[in-house]
Every structure is written in C-alpha cells, then in structure tokens.
Amino acid sequence: MHLAQHSATLAHRGLKLSHLRLLAALAETGQIGQAADRMSIAQPAASRLLAEVERIVGAPVHLRTGRGMVLTPVGEALALRAQRIQTELRDAARDIAEVAAGETGHVRIGSVTGPAIGRVLPALREVCLHAPRISAEVKIAGSEQLCEQLLAGNLDFAIGRLPEGPSRALFDITPIATEPVSLVVRSSHPLISKPKLLPADLSAYDWVMPPPAAILTRTVLERLRAHGLPSPKQVLATDSFLMIFALLQHSDSIAPLARTVAECFASAADAPYRALAIDLGIEVAAFGLITRTGAILPPVAARFAAEIHAQPKGTL
Incomplete structure (x- = not known):
C-alpha cells in the first residue's frame, strides 16, 4: 500500500486530532496519567483514546514498562507527525491572530x-x-x-x-x-x-x-x-x-x-x-x-x- 493510500485510510478510519494530541503527550511524558493531565481529560478517557489509535492503525503503538510505557516504532512515527501537526496548528493560530489584528x-x-x-x-x-x-x-x-x-x-x-x-x-x-x-x-x-x-x-x-x-x-x-x-x-x-x-x-x-x-x-x-x-x-x-x-x-x-x-x- 502506498503511503498516500495509508494516510487516507487512517483518516477514513477515524484518526482524530485528539488521538494525535495524546500520542504527542505520551512521547513527551512517557506516562498515561501525565498525558491525560496535559489534555485536561481523565486517565480512563486517555486509555480509551489509546486503544482507539491502535485499532485504527492496526498495530500496537505502546508497550507498558515498570516505569510507565514506551512507544513502539509505529507509535513514535505517529507521535513525531503529531508533534509537527501541533506546531503547525499553533503557528496557524498565531497567523490568524496576526491577520485579525492587522499585523501581517x-x-x-x-x-x-x-x-x-x-x-x-x-x-x-x-x-x-x-x-x-x-x-x-x-x-x-x-x-x-x-x-x-x-x-x-x-x-x-x-x-x-x-x-x-x-x-x-x-x-x-x-x-x-x-x-x-x-x-x-x-x-x-x-x-x-x-x-x-x-x-x-x-x-x-x-x-x-x-x-x-x-x-x-x-x-x-x-x-x-x-x-x-x-x-x-x-x-x-x-x-x-x-x-x-x-x-x-x-x-x-x-x-x-x-x-x-x-x-x-x-x-x-x-x-x-x-x-x-x-x-x-x-x-x-x-x-x-x-x-x-x-x-x-x-x-x-x-x-x-x-x-x-x-x-x-x-x-x-
């Protein structure tokens, strides 16, 4: 399957911004609880989002360890994209604010x-x-x-x-x-x-x-x-x-x-x-x-x- 086809499949299967935000938070914290706090949601809700990601992707994105969890190579790849998307969204929000204020x-x-x-x-x-x-x-x-x-x-x-x-x-x-x-x-x-x-x-x-x-x-x-x-x-x-x-x-x-x-x-x-x-x-x-x-x-x-x-x- 080509990369473009796989990307389209992820979107069609229901991959959402909230899923990407969770992966980005997990990459930074390594703890499901801390990731949930960053997203201002309860830990069970974060766990459900994680399970949804693995169902959509069709592969494990995390492994539990004694100290928390680590992302699998699939999870790391998604998390890297998620972090870039969040950066782009922050930049877009700043651009919109500057346009609205007449600063650009x-x-x-x-x-x-x-x-x-x-x-x-x-x-x-x-x-x-x-x-x-x-x-x-x-x-x-x-x-x-x-x-x-x-x-x-x-x-x-x-x-x-x-x-x-x-x-x-x-x-x-x-x-x-x-x-x-x-x-x-x-x-x-x-x-x-x-x-x-x-x-x-x-x-x-x-x-x-x-x-x-x-x-x-x-x-x-x-x-x-x-x-x-x-x-x-x-x-x-x-x-x-x-x-x-x-x-x-x-x-x-x-x-x-x-x-x-x-x-x-x-x-x-x-x-x-x-x-x-x-x-x-x-x-x-x-x-x-x-x-x-x-x-x-x-x-x-x-x-x-x-x-x-x-x-x-x-x-x-």
Whole structure:
C-alpha cells in the first residue's frame, strides 16, 4: 500500500486530532496519567483514546514498562507527525491572530501626491516599524484614475477626492483634510531675492500646472481671479512631477504644489527649489479616504487607514 493510500485510510478510519494530541503527550511524558493531565481529560478517557489509535492503525503503538510505557516504532512515527501537526496548528493560530489584528498581510493603497507624501508615507513607516510582516504597494495618480482602480478591485482604498457625476454613488468617503498649496520655484529664481513680494509680481512668469480640468488648476485660477490677477501664462500643462521639477530647475516657471510636497522638496537649506514667501490662500478642497460603497476593509488595510487618519497635518 502506498503511503498516500495509508494516510487516507487512517483518516477514513477515524484518526482524530485528539488521538494525535495524546500520542504527542505520551512521547513527551512517557506516562498515561501525565498525558491525560496535559489534555485536561481523565486517565480512563486517555486509555480509551489509546486503544482507539491502535485499532485504527492496526498495530500496537505502546508497550507498558515498570516505569510507565514506551512507544513502539509505529507509535513514535505517529507521535513525531503529531508533534509537527501541533506546531503547525499553533503557528496557524498565531497567523490568524496576526491577520485579525492587522499585523501581517499585504495592502494596496492609491493616493494623490500630497497626501501620499504627507500621510501615506509616514503611516507606512509607522505601521511597518511595529509590524514588519506587513507589505504594501502605493499607486500615485489622480483621483479619477484611483477611483477606477478601486472599482476594478486593484486597490483596497484610495486617498483622494470623489469623481464628478453619478459614479460618486459607487464610493464612500471619509474626509481627512484640505490641502494648502505653495508656489515653488528654483532656488535662484528672481523672485526669491525680491524684498517684498506682491501678487502682481507673479504674473510676469510662466506657470506649470496640471491640465485645465484638474482640481488644482481650477482652484489656483479661481484664487488668482479673487486677487484680481489674470490667468498666468502656461506653456506646459502636466501632472508629472518629474516634468514639473525638471522645468523648474531650468526655467523661471512657477509651480503650485501641495504644501507637503513643497516642504519635502523645497525646505532644506541646500534644496534646488524654494517656496515663494507669499500666501495667496490657495487651498484645494478636502481629500479623504475612499472605499467602494459598503466595503469592509481587511484588517491590514483597516490598520493602515487608521494610521493615515492619525497622522498630524503636514507630517513628513
């Protein structure tokens, strides 16, 4: 009889976890009474389990001695397997507990750029510090793309804003914070050394912003109009931060960027970029944590979501 067939026969004949637990305890104690105590059962019940094992296996699994009992080679083989199974079960229980507590697993997060730097990155650092068995992937994109990915099941949740139109009903959102905007230029820009910077001074320069439909662009233009300023010249429209920073470095362009982004790339003394010393009060509408309507986050995703909420505004 093949080994696989014999294993199937043991299961079909009724070999149970309680039988294996008894054999493991006997291997460790050599006493039926002590084995029964470990299992929290009476000794007669342990003796019945032992007799059942021998009936199922079809061979003796123990021999009595003057000091107690010893396992036969058949009993030792079963006991070794039983100990391994118990170890695996303990490991499984620990894994289940860690999953339930959000201490292990994989999370897929989508975010617009500002919150990705100001909230998702610090949350990732904090969670992984205390739960190193967690892994994460973060997709950076515009809110509409993130919502599409969320509906497709490619993300657990997103940090952004709801799309316009009827598709908004497909999502739940928990608001987190508004997004202040800074005006960023290269460190040697002419406006950096200007003693008193006025809003009108900004009109002499080209601005680089996302395409016209983007919420950042619309917010900037509305705020400029509120200051009585014309729409700025815009030679390049892009939502690529690589392109934006490359253009800033090689021109006198001005880029409106989320303040968390500006603080990350333009605050160090030797940074190649600077935030202009002027505040036009540009603040993009609140972003939030977006999920599919009625969705329940897995424990690891829920842990990340809570940590993102808990991040102080502007944390880096």
